[in-house]
Amino acid sequence: MPVRYETFEHEADIGIRGFGSTLEEAFGNAALAVYSVMVRIDAVKPSEKRIVMASAPDIELLLVEWLNALLSMSDVERMVFSRFEVRIDGTSLTGAAWGETLDRIRHEPNVEVKGATYHMLSVKKEGGGYAAQCVVDV
Numbered sequence: 001m002p003v004r005y006e007t008f009e010h011e012a013d014i015g016i017r018g019f020g021s022t023l024e025e026a027f028g029n030a031a032l033a034v035y036s037v038m039v040r041i042d043a044v045k046p047s048e049k050r051i052v053m054a055s056a057p058d059i060e061l062l063l064v065e066w067l068n069a070l071l072s073m074s075d076v077e078r079m080v081f082s083r084f085e086v087r088i089d090g091t092s093l094t095g096a097a098w099g100e101t102l103d104r105i106r107h108e109p110n111v112e113v114k115g116a117t118y119h120m121l122s123v124k125k126e127g128g129g130y131a132a133q134c135v136v137d138v
Helices: 023-038 061-077
Strands: 003-012 013-020 048-056 081-091 092-101 122-124 129-137
Touching: 003 081, 013 023, 013 061, 013 092, 023 061, 023 081, 023 129, 048 061, 048 129, 061 081, 061 092, 061 122
Parallel strands: none
Antiparallel strands: 003 013, 013 129, 048 092, 081 092, 122 129
């Protein structure tokens, strides 16, 4: 199975990178990377679905808008997510996120991600697919 995402150290923050054979898959896996920083991702049951919409002037800014919309929803609803589906049309995105209410024991919270930043922001074709990355503020 190919690598779906990775994280990397960056000063006091953390970099995330999502990979996919399509742009949509890379965006979904970037979101997975964000939540893997926050909680034990394999403990999050994809039992509740939420719809997230975002738009931006370009595809790189769209990545930041997508991730920040998810983080905002997590903050308001106290939810964490472990499965994502993304549809991109130009510079607009409609995404679905599945997850559940944060359970401090089962999900083993690690660090709180405050937001996606423009630092090291990149969305590009890489190999036979795409890579979407940025640094998240923790």
